[in-house]
Amino acid sequence: MKSETKMNKPVEILKLIESGEGQNLEFNSSFNAEVIETLVCFANTSGGKVIIGINGKHEFSGLKMNAESGQAWVNEIKTKTQPSLMPDFETYFIDKKHVAVLSVHEYPIKPIAVKGRCFKRIGNSNHLMSIQEVADMQLRTFNTSWDNYVTHQYSMDEISLEKVSRFINEANRTREISITDEPLTVLKKLELISEARPTNACLLLFTGIELFQLTVMAGRFSDPVSIKDSATIRSDLFSQIGLIMDFIKKHINKEFIITGEPQHEERWQYPLNAVREIVINMIVHRNYQDPNDSIIKIYNDRIEFFNPGKLMEPLTIDRLLSGEYSSVVRNKNIAAIFKEAGLIEKYGSGIQRILLSFKQYGLNAPVFQDFQHGFRVVIYARTEKITPQDAIQDTVQGTMQDTMQDTMQVKLLLTIVDGEMTRGELQEKLQLKNRDYFRKHYLIPALESNLIEMTHPDKPNSRHQKYRLTEKGKQMKRNSEMTKHETK
Numbered sequence: 001m002k003s004e005t006k007m008n009k010p011v012e013i014l015k016l017i018e019s020g021e022g023q024n025l026e027f028n029s030s031f032n033a034e035v036i037e038t039l040v041c042f043a044n045t046s047g048g049k050v051i052i053g054i055n056g057k058h059e060f061s062g063l064k065m066n067a068e069s070g071q072a073w074v075n076e077i078k079t080k081t082q083p084s085l086m087p088d089f090e091t092y093f094i095d096k097k098h099v100a101v102l103s104v105h106e107y108p109i110k111p112i113a114v115k116g117r118c119f120k121r122i123g124n125s126n127h128l129m130s131i132q133e134v135a136d137m138q139l140r141t142f143n144t145s146w147d148n149y150v151t152h153q154y155s156m157d158e159i160s161l162e163k164v165s166r167f168i169n170e171a172n173r174t175r176e177i178s179i180t181d182e183p184l185t186v187l188k189k190l191e192l193i194s195e196a197r198p199t200n201a202c203l204l205l206f207t208g209i210e211l212f213q214l215t216v217m218a219g220r221f222s223d224p225v226s227i228k229d230s231a232t233i234r235s236d237l238f239s240q241i242g243l244i245m246d247f248i249k250k251h252i253n254k255e256f257i258i259t260g261e262p263q264h265e266e267r268w269q270y271p272l273n274a275v276r277e278i279v280i281n282m283i284v285h286r287n288y289q290d291p292n293d294s295i296i297k298i299y300n301d302r303i304e305f306f307n308p309g310k311l312m313e314p315l316t317i318d319r320l321l322s323g324e325y326s327s328v329v330r331n332k333n334i335a336a337i338f339k340e341a342g343l344i345e346k347y348g349s350g351i352q353r354i355l356l357s358f359k360q361y362g363l364n365a366p367v368f369q370d371f372q373h374g375f376r377v378v379i380y381a382r383t384e385k386i387t388p389q390d391a392i393q394d395t396v397q398g399t400m401q402d403t404m405q406d407t408m409q410v411k412l413l414l415t416i417v418d419g420e421m422t423r424g425e426l427q428e429k430l431q432l433k434n435r436d437y438f439r440k441h442y443l444i445p446a447l448e449s450n451l452i453e454m455t456h457p458d459k460p461n462s463r464h465q466k467y468r469l470t471e472k473g474k475q476m477k478r479n480s481e482m483t484k485h486e487t488k
Contacts, residue, residue: 013092013099016051017058021124024048029055030063031073035102036080039087040114041121043107044129044137046314048121053099062097070100077102082113111137120313123435132289136312136330145332146289147201150194159187159198160208163236167206167341174342190340192333201333204288210234213288216244218296220251237283237334238341244279244296245272251298252381269381270303274357277350278366278377280343282307284335285375292373301381308374317368318437323352364408371431380408410451413442414477420455420466443467451476 021027025048026038035050042048055061063069070089078084087102111118111134118129118137129137139145164183172178179186187193192202204214216233231247233240252269282294287309295306311317312328319325329335338344345353351368358365364380416429423435423443432438446452451473455466469477 013051013094013101016049017054020058023121023123026050026124027054027058028052029061031100036077036085036114037119037126038121039077039085039102039104040081040112041119041126043085043104043112044110044118045106045121047103047105049101049103051099051101053097060095060097060099063100065091065098065100073100073102080114082116083107083109085112108141110141132287135289145330147199147204147331147333148191149200150197151200151203152197154198154203154207156193156196156198158209159202159206160236161206163206163208163238167238167337170341190333190337192337199333200288201331201337205237205334205337207236213291214240215293216240216282216296217293218244218247218298220298222300237338240283241276241279241343245276248275248279248296248298248303252303270363270379271357271361274354274361274366275303275379277354277357278305278379280338281350284338284344285309285312285330287330287374290373303379305377305379306371306374307376310370310373310375316437317370317434320351320368321355367409369431370433409441410446410449411476413446414451414469414473417452417467417469417473417477420468422466426467446473 016025017027019025024042024046028035028038028050029052031052035052038048038050042050053061053063070091074087074089077087085104085107087104090101090103092099092101111120111129118134119126120129120133121127135146161183164187168179168183168186181189184193187198187202187206192199192205198206204211207214211234214234214237218231218233219227220229221227229251231243233243233247235243249268249272254266254268256266282305286294286307290308292308294308295304297304297306309330311320312330315325315328335344344350355365358379366380367378369376369378413426413430416426421429423438426443427433427435427438430438430442432442443452447454449472450470452467453470454460455468456462456464459465
């Protein structure tokens with residue numbers, strides 16, 4: 001801890017106040033339990049400062065302090081946090097009022113708890129972490145993951161060495177130096193065995209039995225409640241790729257395009273390389289500690305892929321779509337083995353390949369969503385006839401892809417608008433957490449298309465602002481509902 005008084009040097013503090021509260025900054029009128037909670041959030045996230053002596057209107061309220069105040073606050077923070085948090089402490093004197101600043105860096109050992117509870121910072125607010133989030137953060141602190149730990153429920157008797165041999169053959173296709181060791185030795189060298197027992201990764205990758213924690217439920221639906229065919233898959237992770245892809249190909253359309261060549265060209269309803277990439281991402285990034293199943297729903301016009309396990313922080317949907325992020329892997333060992341087998345080309349590049357494939361195919365961009373306790377990807381089929389000229393035009397224009405995605409998301413927004421609703425209520429209905437993503441892809445396109453309107457159009461930033469369907473929006477919603485009814 002450092003403690004010093006910076007008399008008549010308000011420039012830094014004034015700049016901080018002007019920037020406003022956010023991911024790394026918060027104001028408070030006095031030192032209290034909320035300050036400690038916020039410092040814990042900053043330590044668990046990316047560091048930050050709490051400025052004390054600022055009221056709710058961002059005005060200087062000042063503090064009554066003595067020479068021992070700062071040390072007393074730091075001691076209280078130290079005793080109430082575990083591992084103990086030691087913030088830096090500084091004071092400023094502005095307009096004859098004392099203002100204090102408590103700051104912390106991101107801690108290397110996380111998570112930090114206050115009275116047994118762990119918090120993280122999202123935007124300008126504090127959020128209580130779930131048990132799963134606490135576990136994930138602790139594992140990342142030690143640069144490991146759940147799949148690296150030994151399973152005590154199963155033994156090597158459940159591991160198929162024949163499947164390990166198949167993996168070796170696949171890996172040798174792309175390796176410069178071939179693997180020549182026996183399967184058991186390979187498992188040891190890859191650290192998939194510890195103390196003669198399989199790790200969680202080893203079990204999921206090479207199990208010789210069906211495991212309930214591997215369950216993938218796949219279904220072909222004629223409408224949201226009528227199922228025509230289904231499959232329950234509980235095999236090892238490598239086998240799941242082929243089984244899932246076979247089920248999908250069984251239930252999507254394929255056409256033959258006459259090109260003038262002796263053999264006709266086959267065109268599936270969706271780009272299979274991108275669909276396979278989505279399936280592999282599901283398998284690699286699934287939270288296998290979650291008791292819920294992965295679910296694939298195939299409809300006439302779309303396929304929905306749901307996976308237990310939200311995006312790993314600091315990943316967000318916006319960062320995924322931009323491509324400007326470093327890959328964060330939930331199951332490090334599983335990902336490493338998939339890469340060794342040539343199933344993953346490069347960490348963090350899969351989403352961009354998926355987006356490019358759909359764009360080149362002339363289809364709507366997939367929609368990525370934080371959904372309930374996991375992550376969902378929805379891909380859409382283009383219902384109108386596609387000509388080669390259409391595909392070329394879509395590729396050249398570029399922005400058309402964004403327009404098609406917005407159109408699909410706007411339609412989804414219209415289905416959930418009921419009377420007058422706030423932005424927060426709309427996001428909650430759509431189960432979207434990212435405010436900027438919601439505004440860009442749902443709210444603004446709907447407003448610009450005159451499908452929804454503000455209740456206070458003259459005050460767009462009013463805290464009482466709500467949104468409702470216009471007559472045009474109501475008609476579009478009715479037409480959509482009629483179309484769904486006619487197809488049942």
